[in-house]
Every structure is written in C-alpha cells, then in structure tokens.
Amino acid sequence: MTSRVLISLRVAATPERAFDVFTSEIGAWWRPNDLFRFTPRPPGRLAFERGIGGRFIETLANGKVFEIGRITAWEPGRRLAFTWRQASFAPDQVTTVEVRFEPVGAETRVTVEHRGWDSVPQEHVARHGFPNAVFLQRHGEWWQQLLRGYSDRLS
Amino acid sequence: MSSRLDRTLAALADPHRRRVVELLRERPRRAGELARALRLNPPALSRHLRTLKAGGLIEEVHPAFDARVRIFSLRPKPMADLKAWLAETERMWSEQLAAFKAHLERRA
Numbered sequence: 001m002t003s004r005v006l007i008s009l010r011v012a013a014t015p016e017r018a019f020d021v022f023t024s025e026i027g028a029w030w031r032p033n034d035l036f037r038f039t040p041r042p043p044g045r046l047a048f049e050r051g052i053g054g055r056f057i058e059t060l061a062n063g064k065v066f067e068i069g070r071i072t073a074w075e076p077g078r079r080l081a082f083t084w085r086q087a088s089f090a091p092d093q094v095t096t097v098e099v100r101f102e103p104v105g106a107e108t109r110v111t112v113e114h115r116g117w118d119s120v121p122q123e124h125v126a127r128h129g130f131p132n133a134v135f136l137q138r139h140g141e142w143w144q145q146l147l148r149g150y151s152d153r154l155s
Numbered sequence: 156m157s158s159r160l161d162r163t164l165a166a167l168a169d170p171h172r173r174r175v176v177e178l179l180r181e182r183p184r185r186a187g188e189l190a191r192a193l194r195l196n197p198p199a200l201s202r203h204l205r206t207l208k209a210g211g212l213i214e215e216v217h218p219a220f221d222a223r224v225r226i227f228s229l230r231p232k233p234m235a236d237l238k239a240w241l242a243e244t245e246r247m248w249s250e251q252l253a254a255f256k257a258h259l260e261r262r263a
Binding site: 003004005007008009011012013017018021022025028029030031033035036110112114117 | 164240241243244245247248249250251252253254255256257258259260
C-alpha cells in the first residue's frame with residue numbers, strides 16, 4: 001500500500017540517448033525546487049554514479065556531498081531506479097523513483113514513478129508552509145480520487 | 156512521525172470503512188444511519204468508526220439537544236496533507252521532465 005506519482009512525457013531522442021542524457025547530464029537539466037530541496041543549504045549540483053549501487057548525490061557549493069539515494073536499477077536505454085531522501089526526512093523515511101524509457105516510433109516516452117510519499121511526515125508539509133489554498137481546494141475531489149485510487153490498487 | 160499517515164491509510168484498507176467515508180462525503184450522518192446503510196450491527200460499526208477516528212479521518216460530534224446522539228463527519232486534514240504532497244510531487248516532476256526535454260532536444 002503506497003502512494004505514488006506518475007508522470008510521463010515524450011522526447012525526441014532514442015531511449016539510449018534519453019537514458020544517457022537523463023543520467024549523465026542531470027547536473028545540467030535539473031531545476032532546483034524549494035519544496036523538494038535535498039538539504040537546508042542552497043541547492044548544489046546533482047549527479048548519478050553510474051551503475052547499480054552507485055550514489056545519487058548533490059554536491060553543495062562548499063564542496064560537501066549529500067547522498068540523496070542509491071541506484072537500485074541501471075538498465076541503459078530502458079530503466080533506472082533509485083532511492084530519494086531529503087535531509088529533513090526521518091531516518092526510516094525513504095521514497096523511491098523509477099524512470100522508464102520506452103520507444104514510441106522514433107521518439108521515447110519517459111515515465112517517472114515516484115513512490116512512498118505516505119511515509120513522509122505530515123509535519124514536513126507544515127514546515128514548508130504550503131499555501132492554505134492547496135489544502136482548501138476541492139475537498140470533495142480529494143476524497144473521491146483517493147478512494148478511487150484505493151479501489152484500483154486493491155482490486 | 157509517519158505513523159499518523161500510516162494510520163490514515165490503514166483505516167481506508169477496508170471496504171466497510173471506505174463506504175463510511177463515501178457516505179460521509181455527502182454529509183455528516185448519525186451512527187444509526189450508517190449502521191443501516193452498511194447493514195452492520197452497532198458493535199461492528201463502532202469498531203470501524205473507532206479505526207476511522209484513530210486514523211484522523213472522521214470526527215464525532217453530539218448535537219446540543221441530545222448528548223446521546225452521535226453524529227459523524229469527515230475531517231479534511233490528514234488526507235489533504237498526503238494529497239498536497241502528491242500534487243506537489245507531480246508538479247515538481249512535470250517541471251523536471253519539461254526541463255529535461257528542453258535540454259535534450261536543444262542539444263539534438
């Protein structure tokens with residue numbers, strides 16, 4: 001039983017190239033996000049150490065390295081999976097990310113599945129000061145979607 | 156720290172309890188009304204309601220005119236927090252993948 005986020009988009013490249021750019025150039029294309037900052041310090045540069053067991057790291061301006069997670073699947077041109085922890089998570093809290101690369105004609109569909117947000121503390125939300133509007137929006141729909149998600153997962 | 160969300164999710168892992176949440180989504184209801192709708196005897200219903208309360212999903216109020224009457228309604232907060240996280244995570248990845256695509260295709 002886990003909550004997940006699923007996002008996908010098509011890119012004009014082969015799966016091999018998409019995988020390669022995703023992993024080896026993440027330091028260039030990643031956009032730091034305030035809510036998902038890995039450490040309390042100003043954002044640094046991200047990098048993957050290639051291969052299973054390799055680290056997913058952020059190198060900060062002061063040279064310190066923060067380990068965000070470890071690579072758990074490394075299948076060039078097909079699939080990448082890694083763990084993801086932010087410094088503010090409690091020790092037992094971890095989320096996992098899986099990225100799939102699938103050919104669609106001459107292009108590639110890149111799908112990101114981020115799981116495990118139900119392990120993240122609720123206090124975390126408050127600390128980052130979500131705008132109230134986020135909470136107040138569409139209460140009814142929240143319930144509906146959540147229940148639908150549940151029945152899908154359980155069926 | 157995650158125990159509250161765990162409880163919330165565990166509370167929903169039962170068809171009777173999900174049905175209670177669905178019924179309360181329409182409006183607050185009395186315990187008796189819920190028992191009839193679910194065809195459960197009062198002790199069985201009470202157990203489910205206790206679990207939902209412990210999960211922070213529902214709350215119980217008593218009308219001023221009769222303290223013996225129990226009225227249950229949904230609490231929006233716990234699910235709202237999880238939902239907000241998921242919505243924000245989704246937005247974050249949409250932005251990341253858009254940035255990835257722009258980077259990749261610029262250099263193509």
